[in-house]
Amino acid sequence: MDRDRRERESLPLRRVEFHILLSLAAGERHGYGIIQDIEARDEKAVPDVGTMYRALARMVENRLIEAAARRPAADAGDERRNYYRITDAGRRMARAEARRLEALTRAARIGGLLAKATK
Numbered sequence: 542m543d544r545d546r547r548e549r550e551s552l553p554l555r556r557v558e559f560h561i562l563l564s565l566a567a568g569e570r571h572g573y574g575i576i577q578d579i580e581a582r583d584e585k586a587v588p589d590v591g592t593m594y595r596a597l598a599r600m601v602e603n604r605l606i607e608a609a610a611r612r613p614a615a616d617a618g619d620e621r622r623n624y625y626r627i628t629d630a631g632r633r634m635a636r637a638e639a640r641r642l643e644a645l646t647r648a649a650r651i652g653g654l655l656a657k658a659t660k
Contacts (some may be wrong), residue, residue: 551634552637554634554635556586557592557596559635560579560586561575561593561600561606562606562634562638563635565627566627566635569611569625569626570625571622571624571625572590572594572622572623597625601625605627605628605634606627607625607628608623608624609626
């Protein structure tokens with residue numbers, strides 16, 4: 542099975558997973574930093590701490606994200622914070638999910654459910 546097909550069959554992503562990938566696409570973050578980033582983007586999408594850390598563990602296992610090797614200097618002495626980064630597979634999966642959502646949004650516009658996009 543080719544990689545594109547595997548990615549399509551893994552969609553849709555869980556909402557929390559897509560938000561985590563969006564956050565990490567902008568740079569390495571620790572778990573609480575990811576939660577803060579999600580909250581800034583969409584207050585209704587903020588996961589509880591347990592959901593967040595289960596999602597992070599699942600995404601590491603599925604190789605969508607990985608532990609970051611380096612820590613920012615400000616957090617160098619704080620061993621409790623685990624930093625994460627998006628992997629190439631995670632970036633591909635996030636792009637595939639974004640394309641899927643874009644196609645759904647386009648269909649909603651065509652169906653008259655959303656206003657036409659303005660430029």
